[in-house]
Amino acid sequence: MRKLSIITLGVSDIELSAQFYEAVLGLERTDYKSDEIVFMDVDGPELALYPKSELAKDVGVEPNSSGFAGITLARNVDSSDEVLRLLSCAEAKGGKIVKEGQAVFWGGFSGYFSDPDGYLWEIAVGSESYRAEVEQC
Helix, strand or coil: CCCCCEEEEEECCHHHHHHHHHHHHCCEECCCCCCCCEEEECCCCEEEEEEHHHHHHHHCCCCCCCCCCCCCEEEECCCHHHHHHHHHHHHHCCCEEEEEEEECCCCCEEEEEECCCCCEEEEEECHHHHHHHHHHC
16 A cells, blocks of 8 residues: 555644644644644645654654755645735744745746744645646736
8 A cells, every 4th residue: 555644743832733734724633632643634644743852752863953854745726826825824824934936947836834843835836727827817
């Protein structure tokens, strides 16, 4: 089986992170109830929010290492307006704009924000949809 089941983010504040993802990306919590972990429905694998120190302990690494982790998460949307709206919403809810929404080399339109724990998210509209959007102007 090659199905990705769970993406776990080690976060500093589970509730703050859950509220951030509810407000910015419209994610909803699953029915699983726990004070130790939150699962968010992302129409496929679940997004798990778990204390960073506990996740590091589980993995067997130091929790305070820094730098680019070599991973980004992405959400595709239907228009450049929606890219800009979600980036703005992320910033208003405590995220940081890392790359403003813009036309990109692969033909689409995208931008990046970091969540309150520094995870990088790309919000993008694909090249075919963006090309159709531009041609309507």
